[in-house]
Amino acid sequence: MPFADLREWLEKVDRIGEIRTFEDVDPELEIGALTELSAEAKGPALLFDKIKGFPPGFRVVSNLFRGNKRLLATLEMPIDLNRRQALRRWMEVISNFKPVPPVEVKSGPVLQHTMTGGEVDISVFPAPRWHELDGGNYIGTGDLVIVRDPDTGWINLGSYRIMNHDRNTGGIFIQTMRHGYAIAKKYWKKGQACPVAVSLGNDPMLLLAAGDTVARTAEKICEYDFAGYVRGQPVEVVAGKLTGFPIPATAEVVLEGDIPSPEEELRPEGPFGEYLGYYAHGRLPELVLRVKGVSYRDNPILIGKPPLKPTFGGRTSLPLSLANLWNRLERKGITGIQDMRTISGASALVIALHQEKEGHVESLIQALGELQNIHRLTVIVDDDINLDDPRDVIWAIGTRSEIKTGTHFFIGVSGDQLDPMMPPDVREEKGIFEFTRSVINACRPYRRLHDFPPVCVFGDAWRKKINDKWGTGLFSPGGS
Numbered sequence: 486m487p488f489a490d491l492r493e494w495l496e497k498v499d500r501i502g503e504i505r506t507f508e509d510v511d512p513e514l515e516i517g518a519l520t521e522l523s524a525e526a527k528g529p530a531l532l533f534d535k536i537k538g539f540p541p542g543f544r545v546v547s548n549l550f551r552g553n554k555r556l557l558a559t560l561e562m563p564i565d566l567n568r569r570q571a572l573r574r575w576m577e578v579i580s581n582f583k584p585v586p587p588v589e590v591k592s593g594p595v596l597q598h599t600m601t602g603g604e605v606d607i608s609v610f611p612a613p614r615w616h617e618l619d620g621g622n623y624i625g626t627g628d629l630v631i632v633r634d635p636d637t638g639w640i641n642l643g644s645y646r647i648m649n650h651d652r653n654t655g656g657i658f659i660q661t662m663r664h665g666y667a668i669a670k671k672y673w674k675k676g677q678a679c680p681v682a683v684s685l686g687n688d689p690m691l692l693l694a695a696g697d698t699v700a701r702t703a704e705k706i707c708e709y710d711f712a713g714y715v716r717g718q719p720v721e722v723v724a725g726k727l728t729g730f731p732i733p734a735t736a737e738v739v740l741e742g743d744i745p746s747p748e749e750e751l752r753p754e755g756p757f758g759e760y761l762g763y764y765a766h767g768r769l770p771e772l773v774l775r776v777k778g779v780s781y782r783d784n785p786i787l788i789g790k791p792p793l794k795p796t797f798g799g800r801t802s803l804p805l806s807l808a809n810l811w812n813r814l815e816r817k818g819i820t821g822i823q824d825m826r827t828i829s830g831a832s833a834l835v836i837a838l839h840q841e842k843e844g845h846v847e848s849l850i851q852a853l854g855e856l857q858n859i860h861r862l863t864v865i866v867d868d869d870i871n872l873d874d875p876r877d878v879i880w881a882i883g884t885r886s887e888i889k890t891g892t893h894f895f896i897g898v899s900g901d902q903l904d905p906m907m908p909p910d911v912r913e914e915k916g917i918f919e920f921t922r923s924v925i926n927a928c929r930p931y932r933r934l935h936d937f938p939p940v941c942v943f944g945d946a947w948r949k950k951i952n953d954k955w956g957t958g959l960f961s962p963g964g965s
């Protein structure tokens with residue numbers, strides 16, 4: 486039975502032993518440090534209560550998806566799938582996508598409490614300062630920002646960070662290539678502020694859909710429809726009190742208001758520890774969110790999803806967003822891909838290929854060049870390489886690549902505003918940053934596949950024989 490909201494998700498995760506509660510915690514860095522340490526140790530999701538300065542019951546939950554079981558449970562998949570099985574299963578799910586639109590209901594728990602006009606005060610909700618160099622407290626790190634295209638009525642959900650400025654203003658950072666930004670621009674062109682609803686605690690499936698963490702949702706696809714499809718039942722929404730936008734009926738807290746144009750108002754935002762593991766953005770003037778109304782549930786639970794250095798596992802413990810790339814490569818006629826994963830989040834992509842013909846690797850490289858993906862480095866290896874062991878991947882590069890002829894460059898790929906290599910002046914002007922993407926062919930040459938020097942390693946049969954005779958774990962840490 487799919488869970489309906491964050492509270493049911495917490496119950497489900499509790500049943501599989503994947504949540505730990507902390508009480509009497511400080512929102513100034515302590516919640517952030519505990520979150521980072523749990524993610525680093527592949528630990529549980531964390532629920533914080535009795536947060537210093539806030540009423541008991543006003544909670545924050547973090548480290549939602551850096552654990553395979555809870556990520557798979559969120560996606561309604563069997564929780565014991567391994568990385569490759571999960572990726573293959575998810576490829577099927579996203580290729581069969583059929584929109585399941587939300588259904589509007591008359592009321593929902595999100596409307597239990599409201600604030601309007603002079604009552605509005607977002608500082609009543611816990612907003613942690615997540616990392617030591619952060620320039621403020623962030624109420625929105627795992628939020629849904631809901632906007633409506635004024636021309637087509639299309640509802641778009643994205644996740645963009647929100648920093649607290651004062652009781653009714655937040656700073657919102659939306660990269661200019663986002664759908665959310667394109668929609669806001671349409672209002673600004675008409676001389677209007679862009680109406681917006683921001684939901685701060687939701688069924689985590691909605692966050693996975695809105696944040697692009699599991700699939701790239703194309704323009705004109707509403708993330709509610711995608712979440713409803715994965716769930717197998719439509720998301721229930723109510724009309725926001727102020728905007729009339731569909732907001733999740735079981736959301737924990739919803740802020741409604743608008744975003745004025747950059748010409749009308751900008752305020753310094755950041756620095757904020759970002760998803761590539763740096764403070765690349767620094768403190769720059771950014772858009773503001775003017776909050777004019779708030780709806781919230783009894784004892785609300787806010788999702789905290791601060792970016793962490795990607796070596797702790799990226800935005801999710803499994804790189805399921807690669808399912809889209811793999812599907813697109815197959816649609817381009819590329820066969821033989823056996824496995825795919827990222828190393829250290831978005832930093833590098835590794836693809837294991839079973840070479841079937843002369844020129845197979847080159848066809849894959851050409852197809853990668855034609856598709857946009859954000860990895861600065863892609864390494865293609867043979868399918869005997871263990872992608873889960875970065876040493877094996879480096880060994881393949883060190884012994885099977887000819888860097889001079891086997892490295893391919895794709896020049897002028899447009900990059901992310903948070904890329905630490907982006908020159909500061911380009912970032913300040915919100916210009917386009919173009920970088921070079923490279924692909925290393927670390928496969929044995931096809932024509933030498935059968936006489937390439939064999940690898941000197943014991944195979945499974947001998948390993949089993951030794952294990953049967955001497956016992957497993959003979960030399961593992963702690964063994965004698």
Ligand SMILES: Cc1cc2nc3c(=O)[nH]c(=O)nc-3n(C[C@H](O)[C@H](O)[C@H](O)COP(=O)(O)O)c2cc1C
Nearest residue numbers: 643644645646658659660663664665695696697790
């Ligand atoms: C937890 C999380 C935080 C994010 N923060 C931001 C952000 O602050 N600004 C931004 O532009 N994108 C951010 N993203 C990425 C966008 O949410 C993502 O690319 C989304 O698909 C954009 O949707 P849109 O293109 O439909 O607007 C974040 C993603 C996640 C998962």
